[in-house]
Amino acid sequence: MEKIDILLATYNGEKYIEAQIYSILAQTLTNWQLIIHDDGSTDGTIEKIREIQKLDNRILIVEDNIICGGAANNFLYLLKSATSDYVIFCDQDDVWFESKLQVLYDSIQSEPEAAAVYCNAYGYNGTHITSNQVSLFERDSLSNSLFLNSGVQGCSLLFNRALIDMLLDFPSFIVMHDHYITMAAISFGKLKYIDLSLMLYRQHDQNVTGNIAVSFSDRIRSFFNRANPIIDRKHYEANKSFYNKFKDKFTLQQQEIFRAYLQFPELSFVQKVSTLLKYNFRMGNNRWILVLKLLFKKTI
CATH class of the missing domain: 3.90.550.10 (Spore Coat Polysaccharide Biosynthesis Protein SpsA; Chain A)
Structure with missing residues (x-):
């Protein structure tokens, strides 16, 4: 082996x-x-x-x-x-x-x-x-x-x-x-x-x-802790850097998903909910967790 x-x-x-x-x-x-x-x-x-x-x-x-x-x-x-x-x-x-x-x-x-x-x-x-x-x-x-x-x-x-x-x-x-x-x-x-x-x-x-x-x-405490944003700034920057480095290797669908994620912090509340549902963004295979977080937490 x-x-x-x-x-x-x-x-x-x-x-x-x-x-x-x-x-x-x-x-x-x-x-x-x-x-x-x-x-x-x-x-x-x-x-x-x-x-x-x-x-x-x-x-x-x-x-x-x-x-x-x-x-x-x-x-x-x-x-x-x-x-x-x-x-x-x-x-x-x-x-x-x-x-x-x-x-x-x-x-x-x-x-x-x-x-x-x-x-x-x-x-x-x-x-x-x-x-x-x-x-x-x-x-x-x-x-x-x-x-x-x-x-x-x-x-x-x-x-x-x-x-x-x-x-x-x-x-x-x-x-x-x-x-x-x-x-x-x-x-x-x-x-x-x-x-x-x-x-x-x-x-x-x-x-x-x-x-x-x-x-x-x-x-549960972590979920409702308002000090923890939906998107951690450092992981956002890492995902952005990863996308910029390898974007030519992504499929068109992957590129679209990445762009939707990177644009997410700038959207209105309604646009954010729409984006989560459109691209089926999830946490632990549950998309409604992210929708719920929008009500309690800052985005980034």
Whole structure:
């Protein structure tokens, strides 16, 4: 079978890095290499990695003293080091179930074209595991993705070489690595969802890539929080940059959907409702959520 490159971007992860790497070593699928790049940690992260590296020659450390200045840039920097047929991102503080790589690989290995696959997860605070899944939205089109203000959780995504080769010429602005991969898979290939929780997604105050609302009550509070606009400014700019970079590769229908999204903040209330319905813009396959948000939130 083809090899999988696991890309691990680290920064001051001394407290959690061992649990994550040991969960990778325990994977039932064994044909992988773990490529690690540290972003200037000031704790004992690298020392812990070097100790574990002695146990397995599949663990590689990119030591070039380059500071990327954030998780997104670090992951994208690592992407250029990937040489295998499949790639998966890896956060420094999660715990993977032993079947994670095998399940994801089995789902994507027969895909002949650009593709990515992702799974779900359980929230984890170091002591308790949530009884509910993280509840990632299934995304099947641009209409069901542009308004989500996020990409698929990066550490859940496994993607193939055909998609990777499309990604290495980056747009001028990328808000997060997983958002970029998600948009590319939806636009130019296939994005598959496996409704299984195959990892523990750790939640704590020092999360480098951010926490998520796991419980139903958290999601309700987030929904009605007027401080959170319908469209996040940074994701809007990232989507705009993505469109400008790749618009010649889009179908005419995709171009029309993107233009409708980019024009959305300037429309009147009635025009916004009309646009949502015309282009079937949705969140979690529900278009009425966006219509309801128009009543409570600012647009951007």
